[in-house]
Amino acid sequence: MGKTNIKLERRCPRLGGPVPFKYCMLTGEDKQPCFKVIDCWWETFDVVRYLKDNLPEDQFNRLLDARPRPKIASLVELIEKAKNQKNE
Numbered sequence: 818m819g820k821t822n823i824k825l826e827r828r829c830p831r832l833g834g835p836v837p838f839k840y841c842m843l844t845g846e847d848k849q850p851c852f853k854v855i856d857c858w859w860e861t862f863d864v865v866r867y868l869k870d871n872l873p874e875d876q877f878n879r880l881l882d883a884r885p886r887p888k889i890a891s892l893v894e895l896i897e898k899a900k901n902q903k904n905e
């Protein structure tokens with residue numbers, strides 16, 4: 818699926834201008850992903866899956882915990898799906 822070649826851009830609500838996904842992955846504390854990365858990207862592609870595949874588990878869990886309460890059920894489903902796949 819070429820996950821490492823993701824070229825995506827969106828308007829960052831924090832900066833007010835367009836940023837590439839790569840930026841979001843490095844702009845948090847200690848060059849970790851921005852705490853809003855799931856919120857900002859889950860509608861664009863399966864960012865939960867991407868993070869799960871590309872981050873150490875503790876970082877991944879921290880991002881899940883950092884999220885504000887999910888606004889809609891499908892986001893919860895996405896996360897549950899990712900958790901279940903972890904056990905496969």
Ligand code: SF4
Pocket residue numbers: 827828829830831832836840841844851852853854855857
């Ligand atoms: S994840 Fe963070 S840096 Fe990226 S667009 Fe959202 S707020 Fe901006």
